[in-house]
Amino acid sequence: TALKTAQAALAASEARRGDRILRAPFAGVLGLTSVTPGTLISPGSVITTLDDMSGVRVDFPLPERYLGVLPVGAPLTATTDAFPGEEVNGRISLLDTRVNEQTRAVIARAEFPNPGNRIRPGMMMRVAVHQGRRQSLAVPEAAVQYEGQGAFVYRIARGETxxxxxxxxxxxxxxxxxxxxxxxxxxxxxxxxxxxxNRIQPGAPISVEGENAQGRAQTKGGARATQAARP
Structure with missing residues (x-):
């Protein structure tokens, strides 16, 4: 009958309309879009972005030697150049199951609150893990050389010659x-x-001279020596 035909047409129209409605899978904030009403789009086309800004997840490499002391739940802080002098407190929420064979690090995921939606996806953040104060040896960055997966320094060894x-x-x-x-x-x-x-070779003879009160000395070839110390 005409009524059934009209009802079928209405159902088909409602189904087509439903196919054209996009529903967000979660609550969030929409980004910019270049699509205007009436624009023809293809399946898979990106219309806009949707981000949950209530919290931020940050992935960073964690050296394997710290796995025993930095478990899931360990507190940490993060900073960003966008808000200098401000720290955001968070916690490690997840540790990857595998260690990278090249870097000897595991990917850790930290979660931070984001009041006011100030931190945005894609921002660069610096993560600091607080382990408390400890005594350890330290040397100037310039003294450490890197080769492949390892690091080395040149120690001054004294012998008969x-x-x-x-x-x-x-x-x-x-x-x-x-x-x-x-x-x-x-x-x-x-x-x-x-x-x-760049002037030093393994086993090369050096002469230390001009030692000053700070414990530093000038070595042959323009190199400078210093002591490994506990700050």
Whole structure:
């Protein structure tokens, strides 16, 4: 009948209209769009973006040596250049199941609250993990050389024929204020070459001269020596 035909046409129209309605899968904030009413779009076309701004997730590499002391739930802070001097407190929410064989690090995911939606997706953030104060060896950043997956320094070794530059493999830790933490490889008060490393070769003889009150010395070839110390 005409009524049934009209009802079928109405149902078909409502179904087509339903296919044209986009429903957000979660509550969030819409980004910009270049699509205007009446524009023809193809399946898979990006119309806009939708972001949940209530919280922020940050993924960062965590060296494997810290896995034993930084479990899921460990507190940390983050900063961004957009808001200098401000810190955001968060926690580690997830640790990846695998360690990267090249970097010897695991990807950690941290979650931070985002009141006012100030932090935006894609922003660069610096993550700091607080372990409390500890004593450890530290050397100037310029003294540490990197090769492949490892790091090394030149330690000044003294023998019967004088001082020589001895290459020593080290395990590094935190970097702060121009100094690199040395987890292993050096002993307290070991003397190392801190500059002019392009002129130094393993086993090369060096002469330390002009030592000053700060414990630094000028070495042959323009290199400078300093001591591994516990700050």
């Amino acid at each position: 004088g001082a020589t530059a001895q290459r020593v493999e080290v395990q590094t830790g935190a970097v702060e204020s121009g100094y690199v933490e040395i987890v292993s490889g050096l002993a307290n008060n070991d003397r190392i070459v801190a500059s002019g490393l």
